[in-house]
Amino acid sequence: MEINGQLALTVLMGVFLVAVAAWLTRVENWRSYTPLASGGGAYGQESGHAHEKPGGLIRWFTTVDHKDIGMLYGLYGVIAFLVGGAMVMIMRVELADPGMTLISNTFYNSLLTSHGITMLFLFGTPIIAAFSNYFIPLVIGADDMAFPRINAIAFWLLPPAALLIWAGFLIPTGDIIPAQTAWTMYTPLSAGVGNGNQANAGVDLMLLGLHLSGVSATMGSINFIATIFTERAEEVTWANLDIFSWTILTQSGLILFAFPLLGSAMVMLLADRNFGTVFFAGEGGAILWQHLFWFFGHPEVYILVLPPMGIVSYVLPRFSGRRLFGFKFVVYSTLAIGVLSFGVWAHHMFATGIDPRLRASFMAVSMAIAIPSAVKTFNWITTMWNGRIRLTTPMLFCIGFVSNFIIGGVTGVFLASIPIDLVLHDTYYVVGHFHYIVMGAIAFAGFAGLYYWYPIFTGRMYQRKLGKWHFWLWMVGTNITFFAMILLGYGGMPRRYATYLPQFITLHQIATLGALLLLVGGFIWLYNFIISWLEGPVIESGDPWNLKEDGLYTAEWEWFDRKLQTKITDGGEQQDVATDGGHESDESDS
Amino acid sequence: MDENPGLSDQYRMASPWPLFIALGIPIAELGILFDLPALAVGGLLLLCGSIAGMAKEAGYAKTPWRALAVCSVLLFGLGGLLLYADTAVAAEGVRFVARGYAVIAAGGLLLLGSLLGTAFVKESQPI
Amino acid sequence: MAAKIFDKETILDLTVNIIPLGIIGFFVVVFAVYDPFGYDPLASAISFGLLLVPLVALAALTYISGKAIAGDEKRSEVFLAGQATVPGSQTLEEYEAQAEPDHEPAELTDDESAEDAETEPTAQNTDD
Ligand code: HEM
Ligand SMILES: [Cu+2]
Numbered sequence: 001m002e003i004n005g006q007l008a009l010t011v012l013m014g015v016f017l018v019a020v021a022a023w024l025t026r027v028e029n030w031r032s033y034t035p036l037a038s039g040g041g042a043y044g045q046e047s048g049h050a051h052e053k054p055g056g057l058i059r060w061f062t063t064v065d066h067k068d069i070g071m072l073y074g075l076y077g078v079i080a081f082l083v084g085g086a087m088v089m090i091m092r093v094e095l096a097d098p099g100m101t102l103i104s105n106t107f108y109n110s111l112l113t114s115h116g117i118t119m120l121f122l123f124g125t126p127i128i129a130a131f132s133n134y135f136i137p138l139v140i141g142a143d144d145m146a147f148p149r150i151n152a153i154a155f156w157l158l159p160p161a162a163l164l165i166w167a168g169f170l171i172p173t174g175d176i177i178p179a180q181t182a183w184t185m186y187t188p189l190s191a192g193v194g195n196g197n198q199a200n201a202g203v204d205l206m207l208l209g210l211h212l213s214g215v216s217a218t219m220g221s222i223n224f225i226a227t228i229f230t231e232r233a234e235e236v237t238w239a240n241l242d243i244f245s246w247t248i249l250t251q252s253g254l255i256l257f258a259f260p261l262l263g264s265a266m267v268m269l270l271a272d273r274n275f276g277t278v279f280f281a282g283e284g285g286a287i288l289w290q291h292l293f294w295f296f297g298h299p300e301v302y303i304l305v306l307p308p309m310g311i312v313s314y315v316l317p318r319f320s321g322r323r324l325f326g327f328k329f330v331v332y333s334t335l336a337i338g339v340l341s342f343g344v345w346a347h348h349m350f351a352t353g354i355d356p357r358l359r360a361s362f363m364a365v366s367m368a369i370a371i372p373s374a375v376k377t378f379n380w381i382t383t384m385w386n387g388r389i390r391l392t393t394p395m396l397f398c399i400g401f402v403s404n405f406i407i408g409g410v411t412g413v414f415l416a417s418i419p420i421d422l423v424l425h426d427t428y429y430v431v432g433h434f435h436y437i438v439m440g441a442i443a444f445a446g447f448a449g450l451y452y453w454y455p456i457f458t459g460r461m462y463q464r465k466l467g468k469w470h471f472w473l474w475m476v477g478t479n480i481t482f483f484a485m486i487l488l489g490y491g492g493m494p495r496r497y498a499t500y501l502p503q504f505i506t507l508h509q510i511a512t513l514g515a516l517l518l519l520v521g522g523f524i525w526l527y528n529f530i531i532s533w534l535e536g537p538v539i540e541s542g543d544p545w546n547l548k549e550d551g552l553y554t555a556e557w558e559w560f561d562r563k564l565q566t567k568i569t570d571g572g573e574q575q576d577v578a579t580d581g582g583h584e585s586d587e588s589d590s
Numbered sequence: 591m592d593e594n595p596g597l598s599d600q601y602r603m604a605s606p607w608p609l610f611i612a613l614g615i616p617i618a619e620l621g622i623l624f625d626l627p628a629l630a631v632g633g634l635l636l637l638c639g640s641i642a643g644m645a646k647e648a649g650y651a652k653t654p655w656r657a658l659a660v661c662s663v664l665l666f667g668l669g670g671l672l673l674y675a676d677t678a679v680a681a682e683g684v685r686f687v688a689r690g691y692a693v694i695a696a697g698g699l700l701l702l703g704s705l706l707g708t709a710f711v712k713e714s715q716p717i
Numbered sequence: 718m719a720a721k722i723f724d725k726e727t728i729l730d731l732t733v734n735i736i737p738l739g740i741i742g743f744f745v746v747v748f749a750v751y752d753p754f755g756y757d758p759l760a761s762a763i764s765f766g767l768l769l770v771p772l773v774a775l776a777a778l779t780y781i782s783g784k785a786i787a788g789d790e791k792r793s794e795v796f797l798a799g800q801a802t803v804p805g806s807q808t809l810e811e812y813e814a815q816a817e818p819d820h821e822p823a824e825l826t827d828d829e830s831a832e833d834a835e836t837e838p839t840a841q842n843t844d845d
Contacts, residue, residue, distance in 0.1 A: 006628060013632035020610060020636065024643070027606045054604055062604040141802040149608050149644055156612030164616065201624070208619055215615070235801040237789035238782075242799035274623060276684045314799065323797050323812065328730040328786065332779060336734045339778050343771035355760045360753070361767035364744035368737040368771075375733050551807055551815070554799035 027054075027062070064148035069155050070134030071457065074450075076158055077127030081443075083166070084118035085522060087111045091498075092515040095508050098500050106197070108498035109180035114166065116183035117206070119438070120304065121213045122162050127446045128307040129155075129220055132248045135453070136224065138556040139242050141233025146226035154219035157212050164209030168202030179206040182496060184297070187280040187289040191272045204273060211266050214259040217303075221252035221259075228252075242554070243324065246331050247310030250338040254299045254306075257342065262296035265289070287352060294345035302341040305437060306334060308445030309376055312398045315452050316380055319395035321388030321550045326379045333372030340369040347416050351425045359418055366416035373409050377402060392545070393467030397448035400475045404440025408433060411486065426496075429489020435482045444474070447525070454529070455544045456560045460536035466528040473521030481514030540564070607644035610636055625685075627692040634665060634696035639703075653711075658704035665697030727787040734779040741772045 054062060063069060091111050094102045103111075133151065137144055145151045163170065168178025177200050181190040185207075192199030228249045232241070269289070271277040280289045317324040324330060343365040350359055380402045389395070411433040415421050424430065447470075454462050484507045493504045500508065542561020547553040614637025621629030642657035651657050672690035679686065745768050754760075800806040807815070
């Protein structure tokens with residue numbers, strides 16, 4: 001039996017390798033016939049794409065074009081968002097009633113773990129990478145990323161990572177069950193010791209998947225640092241670098257220092273689980289894990305929030321009819337957040353009984369980091385102040401971002417104060433705090449970006465009425481859900497439980513109601529984006545947002561305009577985009 | 591922007607290798623972690639083969655063969671490390687021998703491929 | 718050279734980062750003078766290290782980035798963010814010169830914008 005299994009695996013692997021080799025030989029041969037387009041003329045590079053990219057599905061599997069990879073990241077992030085959202089909806093429905101009703105407590109714990117990891121690592125980071133891959137080379141005037149192939153590798157590591165992280169759900173056997181460690185993976189639980197069920201291989205698979213996603217993020221970050229430092233067009237000096245690129249540059253720096261550390265810590269944990277090492281076993285082992293994890297974990301939250309701040313800083317002024325107020329303040333405060341975020345990690349560990357002197361220092365730096373965050377908030381508000389505000393859907397999401405970020409940030413500052421944290425730690429207050437930021441701010445900015453650049457991505461315009469419905473359902477839903485959680489936390493409701501005391505029922509039901517609003521909004525969004533992609537009005541000018549009027553027209557739209565004018569379709573997809581794009585757009589070069 | 595000399599005009603907009611590098615890494619990791627030699631060997635072959643292919647495609651190497659040899663040396667090192675770990679580890683029920691031999695076997699196959707390639711494949715032929 | 722780059726304008730831009738530096742510096746002094754938890758060689762050393770390392774790192778990064786940005790401002794033309802490569806876009810100076818006097822240039826024209834219904838202004842401009 002055992003031998004047979006190994007044999008079958010060997011044969012399978014062999015067949016797979018032969019198939020890959022055969023396919024590669026074919027592709028390579030066939031490609032060597034297509035002449036390499038020389039990037040001579042103004043649009044030579046672009047016509048080069050069209051010739052060189054293979055058609056159909058193969059194009060998407062082999063592309064190294066930053067725009068295609070951006071689209072892939074976007075698709076991936078959206079799918080992960082739907083999966084993570086479905087997981088949390090089951091949890092929220094379970095929580096509509098105090099007892100264990102719909103699902104078992106262990107299954108709740110599995111969903112909780114996967115929801116967190118999916119949203120942070122499979123939605124958050126990739127959706128940011130979608131924007132940065134697509135737009136940074138365009139905005140800084142680079143031909144492509146510095147290392148296009150590494151860019152593709154970084155993306156293709158993600159689908160296997162997702163499969164591994166979800167493996168416990170996907171493989172229906174008794175010995176592989178989904179991890180129930182929560183996203184923080186605290187030892188000893190995650191080391192699989194004791195009587196629990198966390199020694200099963202599902203946890204190992206999850207750790208491997210997470211490790212892969214870290215490798216992917218690290219590759220991506222190296223690529224962005226190299227691209228922004230070396231591939232900028234001559235005019236794009238440091239003084240001319242846009243705010244989104246600044247935030248991505250800072251984020252990449254954070255990734256470069258944070259993710260390899262998480263990777264090493266996870267390898268150590270895997271070794272503890274499988275090879276009998278004792279990194280996290282002895283005295284101090286649990287606290288060692290917490291230090292390693294949060295030294296990664298706090299920078300991670302800024303890895304997730306800085307680029308969305310960049311998107312908001314980039315988009316919000318365009319609908320306020322004026323440039324970003326205090327542009328350089330925003331740049332410098334981004335850098336400040338980047339540095340300081342490495343000095344605050346133990347504010348997640350105030351309740352562990354660490355030395356009060358250390359605790360005090362972490363509190364001090366956590367207070368200091370609130371300043372640059374607040375500075376940005378004031379800059380966004382001042383930008384809108386007396387501006388000519390156009391409440392388009394992306395703008396609404398930007399304003400929602402600012403509003404939710406204020407609540408998330410203020411609750412964070414309270415948590416950073418030791419005495420308050422000792423009361424509120426591990427309650428729903430913390431869950432409320434970080435969801436105001438993760439959902440209310442990061443996801444909102446992500447959707448602001450998706451709406452704002454929808455014309456570039458698809459060549460069409462979405463239905464604006466549905467966009468508004470989406471926004472308002474989400475704005476209201478987010479605030480109902482997560483404000484209820486803040487109140488639950490004040491009441492003493494601990495986090496990460498599938499059941500609760502009856503006294504919390506009302507607030508929990510309110511939170512579930514809010515979550516249902518989010519679900520409805522999500523469906524509207526999905527419908528809108530799919531339908532509009534298929535049959536929305538075709539965009540004919542490179543300035544669908546009338547940015548030229550205010551002198552706020554930026555490079556990626558200018559690129560888009562050129563693309564429309566030259567009627568170049570990206571490798572055969574969406575023919576109709578270009579069929580009559582040439583007429584109207586003439587006026588836009590005046 | 592259009593006159594950027596250097597790398598830019600060598601860019602190809604498609605490459606088949608990244609996908610397989612990205613597949614090779616998790617397959618090899620799974621094989622080594624769970625002690626499944628077939629996956630370990632197969633994943634490493636896929637990974638190193640694709641790296642060599644990509645190195646050639648990107649112009650870092652004239653042929654993939656020497657890159658394969660370099661990979662095999664690295665794998666011999668890693669396999670040796672695993673074999674050494676097997677003698678050094680005290681924990682009960684933890685064995686690295688099979689893992690070590692799997693990695694070395696992958697290295698051996700790559701070396702073989704490298705030698706055969708150098709001997710029999712003509713220069714100009716794309717892989 | 719450095720003296721020229723870090724003129725009044727640049728220093729003003731850098732105040733954003735000088736404030737957190739000040740906060741950390743304040744706590745360094747407080748913990749040194751007030752010393753609420755007593756002195757312990759290891760813990761106190763780490764605790765001050767945790768304040769001083771970010772302080773120095775932030776000061777260094779602020780200096781370097783300030784030099785790069787302000788230097789490039791002086792060396793070459795400055796545009797609005799994201800517009801440097803757009804042909805025919807205004808420089809920052811032109812933009813500022815034009816934005817100063819009173820109202821924004823054109824009244825709204827809602828024609829070919831695909832999301833035109835959204836372009837109506839909601840805030841009346843009453844300039845200060
Ligand atoms: C204004 C700056 C912020 C401060 C001072 C702050 C402070 C804190 C503190 C002290 C905690 C620990 C609470 C506890 O476990 O008892 C915490 C938790 C958390 N914060 Fe923040 N925060 C800030 C901004 C952010 C941002 C921008 C994000 C996300 C992008 C974020 C995400 C989180 C997350 C995910 C947790 C929970 C981690 C967990 O235990 O699972 N915070 N925050
Ligand atoms: Cu934190």
